[in-house]
Amino acid sequence: MTTTRVEEQQRQHTRRLAFTDTAVVILAVFGAHLLRFGFQDERLTIGDSPIDLEIGYIVASSMIVAGWLFALQIFGTRDAPVLGTGSTEYRRITDATVRVFGAIAILSLIFQIQFGRFYLLIALPAGLALLLLSRAAWRDWLRNQRRSGRYLQQAILIGDRHKAEHIAESITREPESGIRIVGAITTHGSARPLNCGVPVIGSFDEVLDIVDASDVDSVILSTADAITPRQTRQLGWALDQKRIDLIVAPALTDIAGPRIHTQPVAGLPLIHVGYPRFEGRQRIAKRVFDIVGSLVLIVIFAPVMLAVAVAVKATSRGPLLYAQERVGLHGEPFKMLKFRSMVVGADDQLKSLLDQQGSSGTPLFKVSDDPRITPVGRFIRRYSLDELPQFFNALIGTMSMVGPRPQREAEVALYDDDAHRRLFMKPGITGLWQVSGRSDLAWEDAIRLDLYYIENWSITTDLVVVARTLSAIIRPSGAH
Secondary structure (H helix, E strand, C coil): CCCCHHHHHHHHHHHHHHHHHHHHHHHHHHHHHHHHHCCCCCEEEECCCCCCEEEEHHHHHHHHHHHHHHHHHHCCCCCHHHCCCCCHHHHHHHHHHHHHHHHHHHHHHHHCECCCHHHHHHHHHHHHHHHHHHHHHHHHHHHHHHHCCCCCEEEEEEECHHHHHHHHHHHHHCHHHCEEEEEEEECCCCCCCCCCCCCEEECHHHHHHHHHHHCCCEEEEECCCCCCHHHHHHHHHHHHHCCCEEEEECCCCCCCHHHEEEEEECCEEEEEECCCCCCCHHHHHHHHHHHHHHHHHHHHCHHHHHHHHHHHHHHCCCCCEEEEEEECHHHCEEEEEEECCECCCHHHHHHHHHHHHCCCCCCCCCCCCCCCECHHHHHHHHCCHHHCCHHHHHHHCCCEEECCCCECHHHHCCCCCCHHHHHHCCCEEECCCCCCCHHHCCHHHHHHHHHHHHHCCCHHHHHHHHHHHHHHHHCCCCCC
């Protein structure tokens, strides 16, 4: 049976990932061997009975490489649905790696294998870090390809007009999702294009003819009263014969995979949606992440902070640090620290500047081409160096390493009921808003990203956001 265009692209990308994973695991394991033992093949003793066995560490390292790669395969780290978006790919890589080394620890205990601890302590973190970095690099490559119109599934959307518009707008908003909607079939409403410009190309009775004529790779089916369960089942059978994917899009908005659980009941795939919980061990885990992360970054960036401090004091009059009042957890105000990047008295000029550009009534108080910024301030703001003192905010607990955008009281006063959910979590030094456009984002998009983060928080998400923040700093966009 011949493969489709999308299947062939997926196989090519999977082969690339498999090659990179193999290279990374070999580098990590044999690199650890080289650092620990040099070019000598030390012997590894197995057991202490009369039938003791000895094997070389090169053989043991080869076995670890094989087991690690096998775990990456069986844990589905290269499955097409998890590649390119979300944190599932990274979570599976972490799970596979931790379980491999857990199995090594158990086998070492059972068979009394005397592994070199330093050897394993190098191989595990180095291999995991390199795997995650390589996957992040491939993800950036895949997103760039998709933004350029390649590696995309051509899809037709079927459903009620209002639901179809919501789904189409969500997908077209993120071209790196890997789906391009080429047309919609609406069960109710007019034949005019959807709000996002997707054309309406027919009725449900014509769907198979439209699929054949459109050369699509998938059909997205939203809930629609006019489509019966039997019609849905028959549509799935017909699409299966044509090697076309059927994607069912439930009426759920901004809910990540870990909160969604499918349970078959009487032949019905019921979807259980878990409510976000941020208490107990989750709260402790995030606080530990904030303390450890902020301490490590304070030490790493200490020379940079010293250089910025000298530059700020040497080039403009005024204090070194600027403590601005922002609204934090549950609406409590706090002082957010920054290196001063503006002239003294800049706050007094804000209202008049916002009035001049006509944005005083919008919740994101940003001034384009701000005349209050000093020359040094413009540089450190472009690369977010002015925000380095916020590591101390995270250390003392008024901010988090990752969280919603911290805002002023006047901005919070403009919130609607939905936006007030942003105050359920500490504001962050960085967040999804920071790595998705920063000041270039519309207010609605900034709120959507912050609420998505709050509703679907996990330590894995925090790690991904921190990694993407470094990339955003290197290639700044939207910093004023």
